[in-house]
Amino acid sequence: MGGTVLVLFYGSILFCIIASAVRMTKYLTAPLHLRWELYQESSVYELRDWWQKSPRRFGKRLRGVILDVLLLREFYHRNRSFWYFLFLFHLGLYLLFVWHLWLFFTAVTIPFEAAWDGGLAFGHIGTALSFVGASGIVFRRAVDRELNVYYPRVHYVKWLLILLILAGGFLAVVFHFDSDVPQLLRYVNIQVTFQDLEHKLHPALGPASHVFFVSFWLLYLPFSHVLRIFFRYYQYFRWDDVPNTSGSTIERKVKENLARPVGWSAPHIKSGKAWGEVIRETEDLKEWKVVEDEEN
Amino acid sequence: MKTKKTRVGGISRGGDEPLLEISSEDWITLPCTTDQPVSIRPLTDEQKKQLEHSLDGVSALGIPKPKNKAEEEKLVQAFLNGLRRLLSQDDNWTFWEPLVYSLESCVRCQTCSDACPIYVSSGKQEIYRPTYRGEVLRRIINKYIKRGGRISSKLYGEEIDLNWPTVARLAELAYRCTLCRRCAQACPMGVDNALISREIRKLLSQELGIAPQELHNSGTVLQLRKGSTTGMTPLALRDNIEFLEEEIEEIAGRRIEIPIDKEGAEFLLLHNAGEFLSWPENTEAFAIIFDALGISWTLSSDPGGYDVGNYGTWYDDFQLVRIAVRHAEIAKHLKVGKILIGECGHAHKALLVLADRLLTGELNIPRESAIPLLEDAVCNGRIKLDPSRNDFPVTLHDPCNMVRLTGIVEPQRRILRKICPQFREMEPHGVDNYCCGGGSGFAIMSSRNFPDWKMNIAGRMKFKQILEAFQDAGDPETRKYVCAPCSNCKGQIRDLLSYYGAREKYNIFYGGLAELIANAMVDLERPFIEWEWH
Numbered sequence: 001m002g003g004t005v006l007v008l009f010y011g012s013i014l015f016c017i018i019a020s021a022v023r024m025t026k027y028l029t030a031p032l033h034l035r036w037e038l039y040q041e042s043s044v045y046e047l048r049d050w051w052q053k054s055p056r057r058f059g060k061r062l063r064g065v066i067l068d069v070l071l072l073r074e075f076y077h078r079n080r081s082f083w084y085f086l087f088l089f090h091l092g093l094y095l096l097f098v099w100h101l102w103l104f105f106t107a108v109t110i111p112f113e114a115a116w117d118g119g120l121a122f123g124h125i126g127t128a129l130s131f132v133g134a135s136g137i138v139f140r141r142a143v144d145r146e147l148n149v150y151y152p153r154v155h156y157v158k159w160l161l162i163l164l165i166l167a168g169g170f171l172a173v174v175f176h177f178d179s180d181v182p183q184l185l186r187y188v189n190i191q192v193t194f195q196d197l198e199h200k201l202h203p204a205l206g207p208a209s210h211v212f213f214v215s216f217w218l219l220y221l222p223f224s225h226v227l228r229i230f231f232r233y234y235q236y237f238r239w240d241d242v243p244n245t246s247g248s249t250i251e252r253k254v255k256e257n258l259a260r261p262v263g264w265s266a267p268h269i270k271s272g273k274a275w276g277e278v279i280r281e282t283e284d285l286k287e288w289k290v291v292e293d294e295e296n
Numbered sequence: 297m298k299t300k301k302t303r304v305g306g307i308s309r310g311g312d313e314p315l316l317e318i319s320s321e322d323w324i325t326l327p328c329t330t331d332q333p334v335s336i337r338p339l340t341d342e343q344k345k346q347l348e349h350s351l352d353g354v355s356a357l358g359i360p361k362p363k364n365k366a367e368e369e370k371l372v373q374a375f376l377n378g379l380r381r382l383l384s385q386d387d388n389w390t391f392w393e394p395l396v397y398s399l400e401s402c403v404r405c406q407t408c409s410d411a412c413p414i415y416v417s418s419g420k421q422e423i424y425r426p427t428y429r430g431e432v433l434r435r436i437i438n439k440y441i442k443r444g445g446r447i448s449s450k451l452y453g454e455e456i457d458l459n460w461p462t463v464a465r466l467a468e469l470a471y472r473c474t475l476c477r478r479c480a481q482a483c484p485m486g487v488d489n490a491l492i493s494r495e496i497r498k499l500l501s502q503e504l505g506i507a508p509q510e511l512h513n514s515g516t517v518l519q520l521r522k523g524s525t526t527g528m529t530p531l532a533l534r535d536n537i538e539f540l541e542e543e544i545e546e547i548a549g550r551r552i553e554i555p556i557d558k559e560g561a562e563f564l565l566l567h568n569a570g571e572f573l574s575w576p577e578n579t580e581a582f583a584i585i586f587d588a589l590g591i592s593w594t595l596s597s598d599p600g601g602y603d604v605g606n607y608g609t610w611y612d613d614f615q616l617v618r619i620a621v622r623h624a625e626i627a628k629h630l631k632v633g634k635i636l637i638g639e640c641g642h643a644h645k646a647l648l649v650l651a652d653r654l655l656t657g658e659l660n661i662p663r664e665s666a667i668p669l670l671e672d673a674v675c676n677g678r679i680k681l682d683p684s685r686n687d688f689p690v691t692l693h694d695p696c697n698m699v700r701l702t703g704i705v706e707p708q709r710r711i712l713r714k715i716c717p718q719f720r721e722m723e724p725h726g727v728d729n730y731c732c733g734g735g736s737g738f739a740i741m742s743s744r745n746f747p748d749w750k751m752n753i754a755g756r757m758k759f760k761q762i763l764e765a766f767q768d769a770g771d772p773e774t775r776k777y778v779c780a781p782c783s784n785c786k787g788q789i790r791d792l793l794s795y796y797g798a799r800e801k802y803n804i805f806y807g808g809l810a811e812l813i814a815n816a817m818v819d820l821e822r823p824f825i826e827w828e829w830h
Contacts (some may be wrong), residue, residue, distance in 0.1 A: 031389035043703020074484030287513040
């Protein structure tokens with residue numbers, strides 16, 4: 001059992017990294033698409049000779065994105081009733097992320113007894129917020145018709161897994177480690193420094209079950225919305241307001257796109273040729289047949 | 297208000313029975329009485345026999361029913377092939393990334409639903425929900441394209457069958473969305489359900505050869521073959537321009553030349569074809585303003601050069617690119633400094649925004665909107681204006697393509713605040729505006745009973761907004777002006793005001809932005825706006 005957990009845990013970490021890298025590569029190497037922007041305020045196109053103006057500063061945009069991600073501002077403004085539980089859940093996750101960083105860092109840098117006493121409470125607060133948030137989301141999803149419509153039932157399994165992870169972590173800290181920070185740090189130290197293989201092969205039930213559920217979550221993570229947020233902002237930062245100028249990277253990429261072969265089959269498209277050729281062939285364009293309709 | 301509970305899998309149901317029986321009882325209430333019959337005309341028996349109509353009893357596309365099972369299967373297979381192409385980076389480099397992101401990232405929070413004027417106006421009918429068609433497409437992809445899809449589809453409980461009724465209904469459904477992208481603006485995840493509609497349209501056009509005849513045959517094909525979606529020839533354009541010059545002379549008291557094909561001009565002004573046929577006063581107003589500014593400009597009589605519209609934007613990438621390239625080639629041929637885009641919303645999107653990832657080398661000629669230039673003229677005192685000439689209630693319709701999709705939000709309202717003492721905003725406005733209901737080509741789609749649907753459902757929210765904007769505008773005799781700086785929006789607003797009798801009942805007129813500027817110009821001998829109905 002212990003060996004299985006060990007393999008599953010490290011395997012899931014490896015899988016998470018590889019699968020995330022594959023998916024990110026797929027998006028990073030995607031062709032530069034046509035501009036299809038949306039604007040929440042005035043754009044550079046309000047200016048004359050707009051292509052000579054500088055795009056918005058990177059720092060300002062980054063600040064906006066960080067606030068969006070941390071505070072879920074879009075949900076706050078547009079779906080407030082859903083935002084409450086969603087924000088609690090994410091706030092808890094962010095705190096737990098920081099808490100785990102603190103655990104790993106403290107476990108290998110300072111004597112366990114000198115660690116911050118408040119560390120435990122910090123973790124519990126994060127867990128509680130996420131638990132309440134996740135439970136609230138599940139409840140809303142189940143009873144609110146708007147949140148329920150089209151929501152795949154299998155997604156409730158994801159929420160169950162998350163609740164098990166949160167509850168498992170809390171119970172392990174309280175019962176297995178007796179809410180004792182040095183004991184917890186000692187355990188983490190053994191894990192991250194790869195000491196004591198015997199300990200790893202025969203873990204205690206409390207931490208093992210927590211790790212077990214986390215492993216499944218790591219397997220799911222590359223396909224979750226977490227990674228999609230990355231895709232969303234990649235385009236925003238990389239190309240958003242950058243004009244296509246002569247000799248630029250954008251122009252080079254557009255030329256590459258126009259050299260791609262055409263595969264579509266409708267009568268007005270000549271399949272097999274390159275895009276750049278097909279778009280110049282307008283001489284033979286013919287009307288499509290329509291049903292003759294007196295009432296039309 | 298009752299709402300219909302339509303399951304996603306219902307789209308695969310066989311037979312002609314519509315998924316939705318449209319009923320006027322469900323629609324949102326307008327702040328007026330209307331003489332129009334509050335219903336949508338049913339198709340004739342002959343039409344029902346010939347054409348697909350099992351979505352909601354309306355036929356926008358006029359899709360003929362397949363003659364037999366074999367033909368049905370062939371069409372379904374073609375749809376599946378097209379779907380594979382939509383998901384291929386090579387075949388769909390134009391929109392692969394935002395499409396795949398949108399298909400994969402919906403969290404089903406339905407935040408977008410209440411943002412959709414069609415969904416809300418219809419009384420929240422499930423099939424018009426912005427996420428409905430995306431959900432259908434996603435389920436088809438999961439089941440028929442992804443490996444192990446048939447098993448995972450069962451596991452997820454995602455009922456769907458890809459058969460001819462599904463394809464036929466989905467095709468019509470792609471034309472129950474104006475692509476205004478208000479749903480995308482509302483989505484906290486950045487999912488663009490309007491793009492999904494567009495990509496379904498594209499699949500149908502580029503693989504099955506299915507598109508509304510108004511957009512394809514008498515739209516992009518006519519424009520590429522003859523030069524304009526109106527069928528106007530270069531010779532007819534020149535005659536038209538001569539007539540406009542005579543009209544200007546009557547108003548201005550002197551002859552003002554409208555330059556055509558002037559090589560080396562600073563600006564090539566591209567108008568929508570509608571400005572030459574239906575709203576010539578817009579072309580005249582631009583000529584008067586540009587003359588007063590003393591700038592170097594020209595129109596083009598090259599086929600395509602007098603129609604900046606690009607209906608390819610709404611249904612077909614190849615037609616979109618062909619038309620954009622044609623416009624750029626005309627500008628290159630005339631050796632102009634810049635292309636200036638007139639009051640045409642979707643030309644802003646196509647030529648300014650989309651084409652910035654399309655045109656290269658000598659074809660990548662600087663392009664900008666005419667609105668900032670007009671703002672400069674008005675707000676920096678470059679022409680003499682008397683705002684009291686515009687002392688009547690004016691409201692502004694924000695064309696989705698110019699505002700939410702291109703980000704030109706403030707210049708037009710700065711102009712109106714300066715020259716229209718009774719300017720009032722619609723609510724909501726700016727990037728949160730509602731579509732006129734004629735977006736994505738609907739303004740020119742008028743076959744069968746689609747116009748009824750367009751007036752009663754797609755345009756309902758806009759008409760409500762217009763009435764509300766003028767509620768405090770005094771008695772019905774007061775002339776009121778809806779400023780719509782977009783040719784397509786003007787067409788739709790004209791049809792809405794006519795349909796509901798708003799001109800007769802409330803004296804509501806409509807027109808462009810340049811007309812209001814020209815009307816305020818002190819140098820003109822007589823008022824520019826003549827309050828005539830076009």
